[in-house]
Amino acid sequence: MTTGPTPFEVHESGKLLHGTRADLAVGDLLVPGRISNYEENRVMNHVYVTATLDAAAWGAEMALGDGPARIYVVEPTGEIEDDPNVTDKKMPGNPTRSYRTREPVRVVGELEGWVGHTAEQLQSMRDGLAGLRERGEAVIYD
Template identity: 50%
Template structure:
């Protein structure tokens, strides 16, 4: 369980300098240092829906979920092209202002204990993180089943 006892004040586009990294991004994309992760790309979670924002975190376990779910959805044929189904976590740096991610902050985790953020500006890849915390196959399968249930109910919405 995430500890929200040390939750920083909300990050807004005008007030985010109090949030410090390292910043992390979980994905299945193969990236190299210097690459940009830009808005406008399809979501791993909703492949037909290009995203206005890019998403990132300061928590390794949150980035791990992003990587594992992106890989799991691709392996199940639910995330567009299946050229690579390996989850990866990258250290990134925001190139512009960012704010709390309302998909988790307002809906599920008041106070943002997942330390999830979003930006309309690209993230620059610093390097790949190789020793990120993996979840068990059972945990990933349960999360994928939960996402499938939400999708079936039409509740897999992304506030973007």
């Protein structure tokens, strides 16, 4: 049986990943100034990427939309920085290897055949996020 992603484990490719439900092609650019994958009507100032399959899978699985969850292999065109939403607030030291950039990020491939989280894990994450929203703590530092 194939298991889901392992938290904090860098993807075997060593490349950066981006999880979404958007249907993208090699060469497409992800750019700041677009609507968030996770919050309707919120324009994002950064593009977010990760080096772990686990974080990319969460990004893909939790993204809004009806399309399939997808993970793209990406290359930033400029500097990246640690994602303060994870590193400063939840996991000091950046074990999720999560980053953000104000520069475009180029799609260089799509990760095929990845295994995501279980239905129970997804429901637990949704419940946790709903609790944050109810308490007014669902803050994205963008």
